[in-house]
Amino acid sequence: MIANTDPVILLAGPTASGKTALSVELAGALNGEIINADSMQVYRDLRILSARPAADEQGGIPHHLFGVLDASERASVGWWADAAMACIAGIRSRGKRPILVGGTGLYFSALVKGLAAMPEISARTRQSVEEIAAQGLDALREQAMACDPVATSRIKPADRQRMMRVVEIGLETGRAISEYQADTHPLLAQGDWAGLVIEPDRAALYARIEQRFDRMLEQGAMEEIATLAERALDPVLPAMKALGVPPLLAVHAGRLDLADAVHQAKQDSRRYAKRQLTWLRNQMPDWQRVPCPDGKISLADVISQLDRSDG
Numbered sequence: 001m002i003a004n005t006d007p008v009i010l011l012a013g014p015t016a017s018g019k020t021a022l023s024v025e026l027a028g029a030l031n032g033e034i035i036n037a038d039s040m041q042v043y044r045d046l047r048i049l050s051a052r053p054a055a056d057e058q059g060g061i062p063h064h065l066f067g068v069l070d071a072s073e074r075a076s077v078g079w080w081a082d083a084a085m086a087c088i089a090g091i092r093s094r095g096k097r098p099i100l101v102g103g104t105g106l107y108f109s110a111l112v113k114g115l116a117a118m119p120e121i122s123a124r125t126r127q128s129v130e131e132i133a134a135q136g137l138d139a140l141r142e143q144a145m146a147c148d149p150v151a152t153s154r155i156k157p158a159d160r161q162r163m164m165r166v167v168e169i170g171l172e173t174g175r176a177i178s179e180y181q182a183d184t185h186p187l188l189a190q191g192d193w194a195g196l197v198i199e200p201d202r203a204a205l206y207a208r209i210e211q212r213f214d215r216m217l218e219q220g221a222m223e224e225i226a227t228l229a230e231r232a233l234d235p236v237l238p239a240m241k242a243l244g245v246p247p248l249l250a251v252h253a254g255r256l257d258l259a260d261a262v263h264q265a266k267q268d269s270r271r272y273a274k275r276q277l278t279w280l281r282n283q284m285p286d287w288q289r290v291p292c293p294d295g296k297i298s299l300a301d302v303i304s305q306l307d308r309s310d311g
Helices: 019-030 077-093 105-112 123-133 137-147 160-173 177-182 202-219 221-229 245-252 258-283 299-310
Strands: 008-012 032-036 097-102 193-200 288-292
Touching: 008 019, 008 105, 019 032, 019 097, 019 299, 032 077, 077 097, 077 105, 097 105, 105 193, 105 258, 123 137, 123 160, 137 160, 160 177, 193 202, 193 299, 202 221, 202 258, 221 245, 245 258, 288 299
Parallel strands: 008 097, 008 193, 032 097, 193 288
Antiparallel strands: none
């Protein structure tokens, strides 16, 4: 089989924007295989709540990096980038075209802008950082500022995970994480990829988000939550903070009514979609846009855009 050298397709967009269906159509039309670029769809425990494509939605197309990690694990950007590059190489070696699809902007950024090589963190340092974090966000932020004021100033006050990362690097190495971040290189060369961003009508997107969450409940989201709750995992793990998980866990524990949980989950999802759109607009301004004002995406128009990009 002759290796495929066509540009890798990077398909980004907010949650519930139709990325899954479009990626399958593209893969069918362009002899492609699909790689997940969504930070929650990597967890096997969240098939329903992460909207991971079911077998009947995959159109017979090979899918990679979906449901490959346990909820007890942390999917770092570095881990994903290494796994994605390995998948890209494998797909190309089979003469197929890699199509990466998702809404996690940092994953795409690692491929096209660069990823800093971060040091391994010892168990002792992780424990020290956990102890600092247990004292509260103020104590954690104070330590993060001491380790790296530049990086910490860019972190939202409530973003516990990113502040912990700043402190981990600082305590482990004595260097600021921003120093490592400055030493980056793209994993995909310019001209070796084509970026597309789905830009749906905002009102239509919000309606799709609400309808999809209702379908998740019909498909067994509460049963999925019950199974997850039985494991009593650390609530700060990424999978435990996925959209819909915290409020439904509260329902399972008897702390929240289902109606209130559904309202909160839908609101959180709408806000997340808005943040995704803003991030993609600011961070990927040169990517080609895929408008869908009527909620529908024309495959022919998308392929035409890709042809212009390839040329």
